[in-house]
Amino acid sequence: MPPLRADDAVEQVRARLNLVDVARQHVPLRKQGREWVGLCPFHQEKTPSFAVNEQKQSWFCFGCQQGGDIFDFVQRIEKVDFPAALRMLADTAGVELPERAPGERRRSELRRRLIELNELAGKYYQYVLTSLPAGEPGRQLLQQREIEDDVATRFGLGYAPGGSGLSAYLRKRSLSAADAQQAGLVRRDGLDAFQQRLVVPIRDARGSILAFTGRTVLADEQRKYINTRETEVYSKSRVLFALDLARPVIEERGHAVLMEGQFDVITGHQRGVENAVASSGTSLSEDQVRLLRRYTDELVLVFDQDSAGRQATQRATELAARHGLHVRVARLPRAAKDPDEYLRSGGSWGETLAQARPGWEHWIREEIADLSPSRPADVEVAVARIHGVLARIPEPAVAESVRQEAAIWFGIDPKLLTAPAAQRKPGRASSQRPDGPNSSPVQPAGNDPASARPQADRLSGRLAHLLQVLAVRPDAARLVAEKLPLNEIEPDDREALVRVLDALSEGGVAALRRRLPDFPPEEQNLVWRAWAAAPPRCDDELVQELIERIAQAAASRRRSAIIGRLLEAERRGDEAAVEALSREYAVALSQRQA
CATH class of the missing domain: 1.20.50 (Pheromone ER-1)
Known part of the structure; x- marks a missing residue:
């Protein structure tokens, strides 16, 4: 079956997935009337203000005033753009997306198979560590490192014994030996790639296993650590270790803690530094900084105390600053070589964090x-x-x-x-600062300061109310179009109303939903809010009342404008203009009385 066109793929995703199911993966929801409600996943709150309308497949938070459809939800919760959200949801829905190049379908299928193999390998390694005698060396190493069982489980730690046990495990499931080699799990001679090593999965921000690090349990092994080579799914410069576990805590605490080693991070999480991630021994990269920038604008660096660690701190400070991240540097006592040793010896992370200096100050x-x-x-x-x-x-x-x-x-x-x-480098960085991680995914268009004004300044309250009524009562659009003098209402009000009326005339609510992403953000929110919780009244009497009040307000503004021009004409002594404006005002006044 050929892949769908982009628009068709979007509609297929919408048809196959239920927003309630997707949202419930991130926030507990309970049924309340026609809506599902819960605590908003996008801001801190104690009283539920997040509502999902299953019929309209829309959500809205009455606390942070954000709303949208299933794609908007995934964009905000995963901190990704629309194409990435579409790919995620298409994978879940089993929808084949249009291919961007002839070989893309094959690469996409290969990526899926490699991740599936990594997930199976992770389960195999975990089983060996926790349930088999062969896992005893791994269990002893964890005991030496003081890693608790629940932390080991949270990080998916496992053990790779010697031989070809994983290879046989995969072969029994009729999985491709060639794929296992491409994933870096099996060698060409059939032996497992990791031999007698504690295995640490490296996962992406969504929790999918992309690769592994193996830490030897042998005292005479020269290579203490080995990593999966770069594959179709794994590029070490694009992944941050433990980001899948740390990201909610990063958002909660407002900063990320960047360490060098994986055991630094594991120990950190066990001892309360649950917003810690690691670059896994490699220098911090541009891609890793961009990844962090999705979740925070502040980074605390705590690298090893050796010369390489100091150089890495300087490079990270400069790189993070170029991307608009504020950096602090936490210094460990000289007696501790790394965060793992410091925290296991009873060091206080709270005190260390409180004493962290801004990155440039630390450097100087x-x-x-x-x-x-x-x-x-x-x-x-x-x-x-x-x-x-x-x-x-x-x-x-x-x-x-x-x-x-x-x-x-x-x-x-x-x-x-x-x-x-x-x-001196004038104007160096103003153009380099990216948008912040907690900003709305939809930004006001244009550079006009008015475009960034809040809704109350752009749209009149009655017009905003009318738009929400139309969103849930599209049949009222004809009455509004017939009765409301569009040419006399405020420009912002007129443009907003015309957008909604045009969409509804094209194809009702379905057309409005299709066009909504092109509307200004404040108008989108009005519609999403109405779909999440309809206005208390939507009857014809209310519609007529809103039309009359909007028309009256427009007529009042018109009369005030005439009076202003009339006074200016009198000041100038322009008798002809005074006479003409007086007649115009009399007509406007008679229309009001009528």
Whole structure:
């Protein structure tokens, strides 16, 4: 069967999936009348204000005033764009998407098979660790690392014994040996890729296993850690270890904690640092920063205390700043080589976090730590080192603030730190800052400040009420079109009303739902809100009342405008204009009386 067109695929997803089922994977819902209600997954609240209308397949939160359909929900909950949300939902619904290139279908199918193999391998390794005598070396290692059983289960830890046990396990299920090799699970000679190693799954943000890290249990093994090579599903620079577990806590606490090693993170989660993730020993990459940027705008770095860790901290500070992330650096006591050792020895993460310094401050203080302001030669070196750091700061305003503070940190006159002209980079970063992770997925269009005004400023209250009535009573559109003088109402009101009337005339509620993504955000929210919880009254009497009041308000504004022009004409002494405007006002007044 050929793949569907894009529009057809979207409709197929809508037809096959129920928003209630999708939403309930993330938030408990209970039936209340025609709606399902629960605590909003997008903001903190104690009283349920999140409503799902199963009939309309729409949701709305009366607390944060956000709403949408199944695609909007997945975009917000998964922090992805529409194409990614469509792919996720299509996979769930079993809908084949249009292919972007001739080989894309084959690659997509291969990715599905490799992830399936990884999931099975993860279950095999876990079973060996928890249930078989062969898993005893892994259990002993976890005991040495003080990893509790529930934490091991949460992270999916397992054990790979020697031999070809996994290969045989997969072969019994008639799974492809070639695919197992491509997934990095089995060697060409038929032996398992991981031998006598504690196995740590590497999962994506949704929890799918993409790869594994194997930690040896043998004292004489030179390669302490080995990783799955890069595959069709795994690229180490695009994955953050434990992000699937950490992301709700990152959003709750407002920051992520970035560590180097996987056991740093596992120990951290066990001891309350549940917003910790790891770059898995590799330098922080652009893709990893973008991934973090979906969930937070603040990053706390806590790397190893060696020279490589210090260099990694500096690189991460600069890279994160280029993407608009605020960085703090948590310093461990020199006696602790890494977060795992520090936390297991009883170190207080709360105290360490409280003492964390901003990234640029930490960097500069390290650069000048061995210098003294009382020695002229040291001052010259310090100025050069500070300038070197300042030149890396992408935001001019931040660089200027840090420049002044750096003078205080070192104890010299700020004038000594005036940047040479060659080092100044005007306008460096304003265009590089991405949108924040908690911003609405739909942004106001255009650069006109008016486009960013709240709903109360853009649309009149009565017009907003009328739009919500029309959303649930499309049959009232004809009455509105016949009775309401569109040319006399406010421009914003008129444009919003015309959009809704045009959609309803095209094909009722179905057409309105189809066109809704193209509406301004505040109008979208009005409709989603009405679909989540209809206005208390939607009868003809209310519609007629709203029409009359909107028309009266328009006529009142028209009369006020005439009076303003009339007074201006009198001030100028323009008798002809005064006479004409007087007649115009008399007509407007007679229409009101009529």
